[in-house]
Amino acid sequence: MAARFNPLEADARWQKVWEEKSTFHASGNGARPRAYVLEMFPYPSGRIHMGHVRNYTMGDVLARYRRMNGFDVLHPMGWDAFGMPAENAAMEKKVHPGEWTWSNIDTMRAQLKRLGFALDWSRELATCDPSYYGHEQALFLDLYEAGLVYRKQSEVNWDPVDMTVLANEQVIDGRGWRSGALVERRKLNQWFLRITEFADELLDGLGALDQWPDKVRLMQENWIGKSQGLRFRFDLAEPVAGEASFEVFTTRPDTIFGASFAAISPDHPIATALAAEDEALAAFVAECKQGGTTAAELETAEKKGFDTGARVVHPLDPTWTLPLYVANFVLMDYGTGAIFGCPAHDQRDLDFARKYGLPVTRVVAPSPEEANEPIGDEAYTGPGRLVNSRSLDGSTAEDAISSVIAQAALGGWGEGTTVWRLRDWGVSRQRYWGTPIPIVHCEACGPVAVPRDQLPVVLPEDIDFAAPGNPLDRHPTWAKVDCPSCGGPARRETDTLDTFVDSSWYFIRFASQPADKPFDKAEAECWLPVDQYIGGVEHAILHLLYARFWTRALNRIGRLDVEEPFKGLFTQGMVTHVTFQDAEGRWLTPEEAESHEGRVTRGRVEKMSKSKRNTVDPEPIVDQYGADAVRWFMLSDSPPERDLEWSEAGIQGSWRFVQRIWRLAAEEAERGGSTWLGDGEDAALDRKVHRTIAAVGANIEALAFNKAVANLYELANALEKAPASPSRSKAVEILIRLAAPMVPHLAEQAWASLGREGLIADAEWPAADPALLVEEEVTIAVQINGKLRDTLTAPKGSTRETLEEMALASDKVTRLLDGKPPRKVIVIPDRLVNLVA
């Protein structure tokens, strides 16, 4: 057995063996319990980065651990392969998006394989493959037929130079990120999925996801944004623009007697109608639309209004009228686009009222004494009882809410209702590199679904990226088809689907991939839900919400009897690295920083990014140290949910550890390997080994990889100090099995060198002997007044009396107590004795 572990040789050897034996193929034959371990599939951007390595290493440890525990593990890999970077590459490098994408996939697949992940490559898929997106088109049509897809006019960010729609993130300071042109708001016909119809169940379903981080559940809860309140009608004193009334929404109907104005959005139909006849109002509306949409601008934006001169009638007092304003802070797409203003108890309303000299009447007071306490610069939003509110006076705010809702229902002027922040999901993208929406537009028949036997609708290959805009739109023939319904001339939908649709069901396709349909219901249900899903927290809202929605939508139309796609979710931290800048503030790579002549500033430790020039390419690191050292480093030190700082010293430390395990194994191999096994002789070491078995298992189950790593270091330390014995030989073998999920190549090599049969990947996880988990002797802390003064060793399970006696007999204790008996003695068996003097 070689004195040093040679990873380059071992990595390649064992990766080949695993592949030849199809070791990591999920059998799905039902012989063993199943486990589905999944990491978020990568976008094929070009090369693997450290974030991928960390993500997939974590999933891999769990997958290998489950296998060793007797599970039939599904651990697949694929490619989220549609998206804009491919089109950008097409424009910049004059290469076809498909060619660029597939070549990246080849590179990245090879890179992933070099890390030795226990993946079932037989199930690999790419979303840009017609054999994937064709099924997605079928699912889209299923949802369409079920009424969960619809088309409507919607505003988009339009870049007039690139002639394309931009996502909000691509609009920087009101300009297109690529062209720099001023972005316009434009109305386009777009496809939407009815996610809002599932708002209630998506919210309620969060409660059952007890293996999700609280943080993510909270973020989704906020995103869904359920508000309960009253929707009610304001009658106009005189009809305005032909309208006799309009509706408002409020979560605080209790404050209705504190109303001092009504306000509608600049986009409200009444505002539009009035503006048509009022130049000043038209100018005001135009001004509102101009305002920036960045966070900073909104925060500082002044509350502005335009008094229409119209009056609305208070619903509970026909003699009371309020002025009607058009206000810049009222949003058309939330609630009804109109509000009633209660300045005393809403900060925005207060700002507005102060500016326009409107009355501010307190109607909720925390105590009777404060009933007429004037409102200053801050609205009162706390709890209390109603004041200045006629029949409501004296009731709690809570009761008043129900009371007003009941009165509204009775009087027929309003009703209790729920309003959601969540909007329907717009899935149309005016781009080439995505799943074509399988719809044909016919002048006579309108939108018609492409017949199933004509799926997939395949993207044309011969496209031109020289001109701006969507190449599908410009293609000479692709869009021209006959209407499937009437046979007349028609035109294909040239928009493609949001790539989030692709990732909303890939985990189902991994579980079951028949050629003739998206998935087999029974087969998919055997694997789903995913037992453990691992990925970045940046997907906490959109991807995870969309996938939950898609799963529930399939459930509703009877295609899949699963409610939640991901039983367990883990969001891992980023990989960070130091940054360097030169005197001019230019970012330097670590190598440049070292050789730089001028002044170099060591910057903050930040997420690896190309712009900060602090990335570390995993591949050369694997070349130098091998896959196992890299994997080990990814698991060490930092808790997996927090950021991990990459460092040269860290990888070297991991390399040292790999070699230490190897030396332990090599020693034992020379001593005779498995033939030297016998009964335990080193009782203390046996205990340590079994405690480690239990601890490593528990920590892997909890995804606390850093702690499992620490457990293994401790065992290795103990083994290096332990004299040779059968116990020790056995312990080394167990150490190798415990480390196998983390450093699989080393483990296989050591396993073989010790003369063990078969692959360690197929070996059983060692069982911890419960009898060896309990210590015979325990260390007891002796405290005086809660401060540690001494420790003593006692047999486990010693009585309170014995422990108290032993503590009082301690020299230090007698000295410190000065002969006086303690006033009180607290004994926690097997832990401590606290003497209160």
Added chain:
RNA sequence: GCCCCCGUGGCGGAAUUGGUAGACGCGCUCGACUCAAAAUCGAGUUCCGCAAGGAGUGCCGGUUCGACUCCGGCCGGGGGCACCA
């Protein structure tokens, strides 16, 4: 502005339901081996102090025999949402 999370050695971080703070790793110091270095091995490493001892988990206070852990109030860092009625 609203909501959430986090503050522990030089650094990353450990610490069952409140019960010996600093496991494990990195770094550093000293020593062994070596002509020397690397690698490796051994000892040490919260702070103050020669020691005895004292202080110590962002700060202030509280509950408790006992607080990193629970409660209240500050300070600092990070994240999410954002004119959501």
